Every structure is written in structure tokens, then in C-alpha cells.
Amino acid sequence: MSTLDKTPVKRDEILFEYLVRLADDRLILGQRLSEWSGHGPELEEDLALANIALDMIGHASGLYTYAAEIEGEGRDEDDLAYFRDDIDFKNFQMLEQPKGDLAYTIARQFLFSLYSYLLYMELKDADDEQFAGLASKHLKEIRYHLRHSREWVLRLGDGTEESHRRIQDAFDDIWMYTGELFEMDEVDKKAAEEGFGADLAKLRKPWKEHVDEVLDEATLTVPDDNQYMASGGRTGFHTEHLGHMLAQMQFLRRSYPDAEWT
Amino acid sequence: MDEQKKLDEFQRRIDNGEKIEPKDWMPDRYRKQLIRMMSQHAHSEVVGMLPEGNWIERAPSLKRKKVLLAKVQDEAGHGLYIYSAVETLGVTRRELVEEYIYGKAKYSSIFNYPTLTYADICAIGWLVDGAAIVNQTMLAKSSYGPYSRSMVRICKEESFHKKQGYEMLAKMANGTPEQKKMAQDAVNRWWWPTLMMFGPPDDESPNSAELIKWGVKSKTNDELRQSFVDRTVMEAKKIGIELPDPDLKYNKETGHWDYGEIPWDEFWEVIRGNGPMNRERIRARRKAYEEGAWVREAASEYARKKKLRDEKAS
Ligand SMILES: [Fe+2]
Numbered sequence: 001m002s003t004l005d006k007t008p009v010k011r012d013e014i015l016f017e018y019l020v021r022l023a024d025d026r027l028i029l030g031q032r033l034s035e036w037s038g039h040g041p042e043l044e045e046d047l048a049l050a051n052i053a054l055d056m057i058g059h060a061s062g063l064y065t066y067a068a069e070i071e072g073e074g075r076d077e078d079d080l081a082y083f084r085d086d087i088d089f090k091n092f093q094m095l096e097q098p099k100g101d102l103a104y105t106i107a108r109q110f111l112f113s114l115y116s117y118l119l120y121m122e123l124k125d126a127d128d129e130q131f132a133g134l135a136s137k138h139l140k141e142i143r144y145h146l147r148h149s150r151e152w153v154l155r156l157g158d159g160t161e162e163s164h165r166r167i168q169d170a171f172d173d174i175w176m177y178t179g180e181l182f183e184m185d186e187v188d189k190k191a192a193e194e195g196f197g198a199d200l201a202k203l204r205k206p207w208k209e210h211v212d213e214v215l216d217e218a219t220l221t222v223p224d225d226n227q228y229m230a231s232g233g234r235t236g237f238h239t240e241h242l243g244h245m246l247a248q249m250q251f252l253r254r255s256y257p258d259a260e261w262t
Numbered sequence: 263m264d265e266q267k268k269l270d271e272f273q274r275r276i277d278n279g280e281k282i283e284p285k286d287w288m289p290d291r292y293r294k295q296l297i298r299m300m301s302q303h304a305h306s307e308v309v310g311m312l313p314e315g316n317w318i319e320r321a322p323s324l325k326r327k328k329v330l331l332a333k334v335q336d337e338a339g340h341g342l343y344i345y346s347a348v349e350t351l352g353v354t355r356r357e358l359v360e361e362y363i364y365g366k367a368k369y370s371s372i373f374n375y376p377t378l379t380y381a382d383i384c385a386i387g388w389l390v391d392g393a394a395i396v397n398q399t400m401l402a403k404s405s406y407g408p409y410s411r412s413m414v415r416i417c418k419e420e421s422f423h424k425k426q427g428y429e430m431l432a433k434m435a436n437g438t439p440e441q442k443k444m445a446q447d448a449v450n451r452w453w454w455p456t457l458m459m460f461g462p463p464d465d466e467s468p469n470s471a472e473l474i475k476w477g478v479k480s481k482t483n484d485e486l487r488q489s490f491v492d493r494t495v496m497e498a499k500k501i502g503i504e505l506p507d508p509d510l511k512y513n514k515e516t517g518h519w520d521y522g523e524i525p526w527d528e529f530w531e532v533i534r535g536n537g538p539m540n541r542e543r544i545r546a547r548r549k550a551y552e553e554g555a556w557v558r559e560a561a562s563e564y565a566r567k568k569k570l571r572d573e574k575a576s
Pocket residue numbers: 307336337340416420
């Protein structure tokens with residue numbers, strides 16, 4: 001939602017907005033993860049990261065398709081992914097940050113997968129059959145992402161001095177982007193009232209407890225929550241990284257809008 | 263048994279169509295040739311991820327993005343699978359990898375060409391994976407068990423890659439004027455390098471006779487190339503793509519398609535390291551390898567500590 005958008009009122013409008021937010025998160029993270037393809041530290045990890053990227057984009061595509069259906073204006077998943085600008089994208093700022101080194105990629109993946117896991121545990125019971133179906137289908141894959149990234153947090157945290165330093169730096173860097181994951185704005189509140197949205201503020205506690213537990217086991221220090229927290233992704237307010245990512249992602253599709261690519 | 267008897271017995275097994283397994287006796291030269299060939303193949307699967315990975319982020323639809331990501335992921339899997347097969351011959355993945363990123367070991371020259379438009383991705387699927395299938399279908403019958411089995415499994419996925427590439431190229435060839443242009447241009451650029459994938463002509467291929475005698479290969483480079491040309495001509499016609507060879511014509515006597523002179527000078531130049539993307543490919547692989555060093559070290563250090571802890575606990 002750019003600064004000009006109105007808060008949705010009707011159920012379908014709220015659901016549309018809610019689905020697009022989730023889809024944007026996943027598309028943007030999937031796009032970032034796919035940058036590892038062919039450049040990973042080990043073939044096994046190339047495979048694993050490509051696999052998670054593929055899941056993320058798959059989840060996004062399912063959510064966009066359903067959102068477009070709810071909207072009923074003849075748009076499809078690609079219209080939503082390729083023909084909106086950065087001020088219209090609603091993803092969390094955390095997810096658009098450059099991929100960094102493997103430590104950064106893993107720290108982000110762990111924090112976000114854990115968040116997604118807790119969120120989707122709620123969404124699988126959403127009061128909307130199709131949405132709930134998508135959520136429980138995706139949940140299986142999210143479990144794998146969480147396990148994979150958690151194992152790497154342990155390996156890197158409790159590995160060598162260098163890996164410890166790198167992943168600690170990564171968590172320290174990324175921490176300011178964790179605040180907005182739990183913000184409840186008008187859309188979230190209405191979605192919760194309609195019975196298909198989760199109470200995000202409530203997820204914060206179990207999320208933090210699990211993060212504490214894993215980072216502790218990994219001999220890492222949990223960054224201080226009492227610091228500046230970035231915010232705005234859900235309103236279309238982003239860091240400069242997103243525009244460049246979209247320019248690359250959308251250029252071909254937008255250059256030849258009449259061409260068929262599916 | 264003396265050496266000659268062992269050798270005769272080995273040859274007898276091969277002539278009988280038996281598979282040679284890792285623990286079986288084999289001539290040193292057989293082992294060496296296999297290591298060279300299989301590791302080249304594995305490197306090619308991995309380097310091949312680069313030209314295609316080049317378009318994942320720009321793929322023109324979510325579906326195409328998923329298809330391409332999955333394909334590149336498959337290629338990583340092929341690399342892994344073939345590396346494991348070579349390791350049965352007593353070498354490690356790590357030393358093999360260092361031989362090509364720092365040394366003189368080769369990978370398929372085809373991946374030293376750039377992917378300029380999205381149509382290149384389709385052309386690669388159709389032509390390059392298509393050529394790989396012709397080659398790998400033969401290798402699936404190879405005398406070395408682990409190699410042969412890895413090829414059977416890989417061929418299934420390559421067929422899928424070829425199908426997806428061909429279908430999308432067909433769509434582009436019948437799409438907007440810009441799409442048509444991209445499609446034809448991609449095929450024009452990839453055609454000759456693809457024909458070179460089968461290796462130098464038979465009279466300049468020093469290893470062929472030996473590999474055939476040992477049942478590693480069953481067809482010569484030129485035979486494989488011809489069978490690829492024959493099947494590709496019809497596929498091109500079907501989707502309205504022209505193959506960039508004015509000399510291409512059907513030979514009634516042989517029942518094959520005759521093709522023009524392959525630019526072999528270019529082939530040797532690329533082998534020598536002077537293809538458009540050689541340096542870039544090696545640079546990218548080296549960078550990944552070196553930047554991954556701390557990750558690999560961390561993983562093995564963590565495993566070491568964990569083992570120690572587990573031992574203490576039990
Ligand atoms: Fe392959």
C-alpha cells in the first residue's frame with residue numbers, strides 16, 4: 001500500500017491484502033535465495049538453498065493466485081508479481097536485504113522460518129477453507145526450512161571462531177528488522193477479526209523463546225530488543241535494495257507486456 | 263595371475279557386457295580414463311549452473327522462474343551424483359574440484375558461452391540438454407557400474423529439461439516479433455557450439471578407440487553427433503526454427519542429414535581458455551569455493567566437537 005492507498009474494509013479486500021503481504025514476503029525472500037544458485041559453499045548447500053528458494057516462490061505463487069481470484073478483476077499471479085512497483089510491495093524489510101554471506105542468509109532464514117512456522121500453525125486453521133488449505137500444505141515445507149536453518153545456526157555458531165563471529169554479526173545486523181514481524185496494523189486486526197488472520201503480537205513470545213534457546217545452544221548472544229527497530233514494509237516503505245531487485249526481476253516481463261511466457 | 267591374464271579376463275568380462283564394479287580389478291589406464299571422463303562430466307554439470315542461473319532472477323513469469331530454479335537444482339544434483347560415482351575410484355571430490363578451478367582439468371566448453379537473452383535458456387534446454395541425452399543414453403550402457411547407474415537416473419531428468427526448453431522455445435518462436443527474434447538468435451548462437459559438445463572429429467579424438475574397446479563408450483563422437491543432428495532437424499522444422507547451416511541436407515543414400523563444416527578453430531580456442539566466458543566461469547567457481555571455505559571448516563569443526571560430546575555422553 002503506498003501512502004495513497006485506503007485501508008481495506010470489506011472481507012474480500014482484507015483477505016486480498018493479507019494474502020498479497022504473505023506472498024510478497026515469500027517472493028522477495030525466494031528471489032534473494034535464488035542468488036545462491038551456482039555460488040554456494042558446497043554442492044549440497046546449493047541444492048538446499050535452491051530448494052528453499054523454490055518453495056518460497058511456490059508459496060508466493062499459490063498465495064498470489066488465490067489473491068487474484070478473490071479480487072476477481074482478471075489479474076493473475078504474474079500481474080501481482082511483475083506489474084507492481086516497490087511502493088506497492090508489502091514485504092518485510094528484512095527479506096529484501098542483500099543475501100550477504102552464508103551466515104547472513106542462514107540467520108535471516110532461521111528467524112523468518114521460525115516466524116512462518118508459528119504463523120502458519122495459526123493460519124492452517126483460518127476461517128477460510130482455501131487459505132487454510134494452502135497454509136497447511138506450505139507448513140510441511142516450512143518445517144524443513146526451519147530444521148535446515150536451525151542446524152546451520154548451530155554449526156556456524158558452535159563451529160570455528162570465524163563462523164561464530166560471522167553469524168553473531170549477522171544476527172546483530174538483522175535484529176533491527178525483527179520488530180515489524182510482530183506489528184499489528186489495521187489490516188492485521190481486521191483479518192484476525194474476520195477469522196483468517198493471526199494475532200502476531202502473540203507469536204512474539206514463543207518466537208523469542210525458541211530463538212533464545214537455539215542461539216544459546218549455538219553459543220551465540222541474542223541481540224538486545226531495546227534498540228531501534230525498522231518498520232514500514234507493510235505500508236510499502238522499503239529500503240533502497242527492493243527497487244533494484246524488482247528492476248532486475250521485472251524487466252523482461254515488463255519490456256514485452258504482450259508476450260506470452262507461461 | 264599375471265598381468266596379461268588379468269587383462270584378458272577383464273576384457274572378456276567387458277565383451278560379455280558385464281559391469282565392472284569398484285572393488286573389481288581394473289587396468290590402471292581404465293581407472294584413469296574413467297576418472298578423467300567422469301570428473302569432467304561432473305564439473306560440467308556444476309559449471310552449467312552458471313549460464314542458466316544467470317536468468318533465474320530475470321525469468322519472465324513465476325512459472326518460468328520455478329522451472330529454471332528446479333532445473334539448475336537438478337544440475338547440482340547431477341554433479342553430486344557423478345562426483346560420488348567418481349569417488350568410488352579412489353579420488354575425492356575436493357581434489358577433483360581443485361583440479362579444474364586451479365589446474366588444467368576441463369569441463370564441457372559449451373558452458374563458456376554467454377546466455378544473452380531468455381531464449382538462450384530455452385535453446386540450452388532443447389539443444390544442450392538434448393545433446394547431453396544422446397551422449398548420456400550411451401553412457402548409461404557404460405561398462406563401469408556406478409557411472410552407468412548414475413546416467414540412467416540423470417537421463418530421466420535431462421529428458422524433462424529438454425522437453426521444457428523445447429516447449430518454451432516453440433512458444434517464443436510462435437510469439438511476438440521480439441520473441442521470434444530472440445528464439446532464432448539463440449538457436450543461431452547455440453547450434454554450432456552444441457555440435458562441438460560431442461568432441462573433436464573421430465580422426466582427431468585420441469581417446470575414443472580405447473574407451474570403446476573398454477565399453478565405456480559404444481559410439482564414436484561423429485556417430486553421436488550425427489544421431490543428434492538427425493533428430494534435431496525435424497524438431498526445428500516443427501516449431502518454425504531454422505538451423506543456421508546452409509549445407510544441411512538430407513542424404514538419401516546414408517539416410518542421414520549431412521551438415522556443414524563445424525568451426526573447429528573456435529572449438530580449440532575455447533578449449534585453450536579463450537571462449538567468451540571461460541575466465542568468468544572459473545572466477546565464479548573459485549570465488550564460491552574460496553568464500554565457502556570458512557563454512558566447510560565450520561561444519562567439520564562442529565561435527566568434530568559434536569562427536570566428542572556424544573562420545574563423552576555415552
Ligand atoms: Fe545435467
